[in-house]
Amino acid sequence: MSSGDTGKPKLSWAQVAQKKGDTGAAAGQASAPPPAPAPKAVPVPAPKPPAVAVSGGVVSCANIQARGYPLGFKDKAEFDQAMGELKSALEQEGVKFSAIGVRGSSVTVNSNNPKKKGSYFDKRGKGKSDIDVFFVTTDRLKSAPSKKGIFYDKDMAEQYPAISAWNQKWSAKLKPARKVAVAGFRPFAAMKPSAADSIVSSGAL
Amino acid sequence: MAQDALRRANDLLAEYARRRFPSLLENTAPETLLKIVQEVRTRAGTNGFEREDQIATYLDLTLMYGSDFAESDWAKPILANASFVTDDKISALMGQVEANGVKL
Numbered sequence: 190m191s192s193g194d195t196g197k198p199k200l201s202w203a204q205v206a207q208k209k210g211d212t213g214a215a216a217g218q219a220s221a222p223p224p225a226p227a228p229k230a231v232p233v234p235a236p237k238p239p240a241v242a243v244s245g246g247v248v249s250c251a252n253i254q255a256r257g258y259p260l261g262f263k264d265k266a267e268f269d270q271a272m273g274e275l276k277s278a279l280e281q282e283g284v285k286f287s288a289i290g291v292r293g294s295s296v297t298v299n300s301n302n303p304k305k306k307g308s309y310f311d312k313r314g315k316g317k318s319d320i321d322v323f324f325v326t327t328d329r330l331k332s333a334p335s336k337k338g339i340f341y342d343k344d345m346a347e348q349y350p351a352i353s354a355w356n357q358k359w360s361a362k363l364k365p366a367r368k369v370a371v372a373g374f375r376p377f378a379a380m381k382p383s384a385a386d387s388i389v390s391s392g393a394l
Numbered sequence: 395m396a397q398d399a400l401r402r403a404n405d406l407l408a409e410y411a412r413r414r415f416p417s418l419l420e421n422t423a424p425e426t427l428l429k430i431v432q433e434v435r436t437r438a439g440t441n442g443f444e445r446e447d448q449i450a451t452y453l454d455l456t457l458m459y460g461s462d463f464a465e466s467d468w469a470k471p472i473l474a475n476a477s478f479v480t481d482d483k484i485s486a487l488m489g490q491v492e493a494n495g496v497k498l
Binding site: 221225227 | 400403414416445446449450451460466468469490
């Protein structure tokens with residue numbers, strides 16, 4: 190039976206107590222508690238809900254924005270490196286932008302897409318959720334934007350080799366590997382990134 | 395909006411419980427399961443667990459051992475240990491369960 194949680198090793202009472210420097214009589218206990226008895230029901234494997242708090246009815250995702258890097262990146266240094274390289278790729282391609290960053294469930298945890306109601310980052314398994322990278326531009330690009338003012342990631346990768354190379358590099362580099370793709374937005378686009386669903390690395394929305 | 399977020403979180407926990415315990419909850423009505431989830435959220439909160447993944451584990455343990463598992467001799471010393479942070483408590487509780495050969 191496999192675990193329904195994230196796979197972190199479970200610690201025994203003694204190991205936890207030892208880790209806390211709480212030897213022997215941990216917190217006033219003369220001895221370790223007995224093991225749990227046989228349960229009435231045994232769970233089957235299922236992914237756990239995301240590690241977010243719903244305090245006072247509000248899902249607390251602010252910590253992800255506050256820490257400054259999205260889910261999927263191991264730390265801020267890795268995120269900053271990715272964004273720095275994206276900036277270079279855009280400059281190499283001659284694409285001017287007013288902001289670059291990441292949006293979506295890697296920032297908000299829960300999906301805000303009405304078509305994905307009830308979904309959240311990596312709900313379907315580790316590495317299953319994309320990292321949605323964006324830039325905002327008023328530039329004239331090689332491909333036309335959609336009527337909604339979006340330069341879709343597929344078009345961007347086809348038209349701009351440096352962006353395609355960046356997508357490929359970072360899709361493979363993240364652990365676990367996952368799709369990382371850059372899309373462009375006009376400032377007027379209805380679905381453009383917002384402060385509520387984004388981490389802006391450079392520029393401003 | 396706040397109520398929507400809480401309702402959605404409770405719905406997700408109920409979905410999670412059905413995936414984890416399909417046989418046990420086969421005949422449990424959706425509204426009954428939601429009440430269980432709400433009660434578990436409250437009880438988990440009194441023990442300091444506020445993250446959804448931690449509440450999910452608390453829900454697992456409730457369904458496995460009963461709503462009074464927190465008072466049992468194997469769980470109470472862990473939950474009452476003021477020197478453990480919530481992650482330590484979850485880890486130790488899971489360790490107690492897995493020591494008995496049950497994978498959580």
